[in-house]
Amino acid sequence: GAGVSQSPSNKVTEKGKDVELRCDPISGHTALYWYRQSLGQGLEFLIYFQGNSAPDKSGLPSDRFSAERTGGSVSTLTIQRTQQEDSAVYLCASSLTRGGRGIGEQYFGPGTRLTVT
Amino acid sequence: AQSVTQLGSHVSVSEGALVLLRCNYSSSVPPYLFWYVQYPNQGLQLLLKYTSAATLVKGINGFEAEFKKSETSFHLTKPSAHMSDAAEYFCAVSSHTDKLIFGTGTRLQVFP
Numbered sequence: 001g002a003g004v005s006q007s008p009s010n011k012v013t014e015k016g017k018d019v020e021l022r023c024d025p026i027s028g029h030t031a032l033y034w035y036r037q038s039l040g041q042g043l044e045f046l047i048y049f050q051g052n053s054a055p056d057k058s059g060l061p062s063d064r065f066s067a068e069r070t071g072g073s074v075s076t077l078t079i080q081r082t083q084q085e086d087s088a089v090y091l092c093a094s095s096l097t098r099g100g101r102g103i104g105e106q107y108f109g110p111g112t113r114l115t116v117t
Numbered sequence: 118a119q120s121v122t123q124l125g126s127h128v129s130v131s132e133g134a135l136v137l138l139r140c141n142y143s144s145s146v147p148p149y150l151f152w153y154v155q156y157p158n159q160g161l162q163l164l165l166k167y168t169s170a171a172t173l174v175k176g177i178n179g180f181e182a183e184f185k186k187s188e189t190s191f192h193l194t195k196p197s198a199h200m201s202d203a204a205e206y207f208c209a210v211s212s213h214t215d216k217l218i219f220g221t222g223t224r225l226q227v228f229p
Contacts (some may be wrong), residue, residue: 004160018192031215033216033217042219042220042222043173043207043217043219043222044219044223045216045217045218048215048216056216059216071127083212091160093161093217096122097217105163105166106163106215106217107159107163108160108162109160110160111160
């Protein structure tokens with residue numbers, strides 16, 4: 001079956017512009033996660049969705065970052081007024097777990113490489 | 118709070134040699150621990166996971182890891198390195214929401 005897909009694979013944008021990054025999780029996966037991978041900060045958690053709700057947004061670095069999930073499926077991460085420090089690879093993952101201690105595997109997408117010029 | 122520390126940002130081994138990648142964790146609750154591998158320009162792939170069952174965990178591609186509570190360690194090993202093992206390896210611990218908290222990664226080089 002299909003894995004986690006993300007689009008676009010690469011995005012170059014000018015400083016100050018808004019960008020939207022999309023994640024299509026594996027069908028039926030209730031949990032969805034966004035992470036960011038950058039040279040300076042490594043792999044960082046951004047936000048977690050259970051269904052359409054986001055019980056953990058603790059990793060969003062500023063109010064310029066937001067995310068939503070609709071229909072318990074596709075998620076969009078939006079970055080407003082992009083800055084050069086937003087340049088990174090944004091990774092999405094999904095899993096079957098509901099959170100809590102019942103752990104399941106997180107399956108990662110290939111990522112979106114964002115470059116802010 | 119939970120965290121992981123990966124000792125050694127770069128490890129080099131010869132083909133056929135033992136691979137040992139080190140990971141120590143900190144957790145106030147019984148941890149779930151993971152090793153992920155990332156090949157160049159690809160996403161993360163799960164190698165293995167520890168979820169409080171057997172302390173010796175076997176994963177894909179001949180890798181295994183042993184959970185040692187007394188040492189707060191979860192080191193990754195493979196008896197014989199292959200050229201295709203060259204990649205970046207990440208140790209991670211999960212929180213109560215299952216979000217992963219990653220170490221800084223170890224880049225493995227394998228020389229012929």
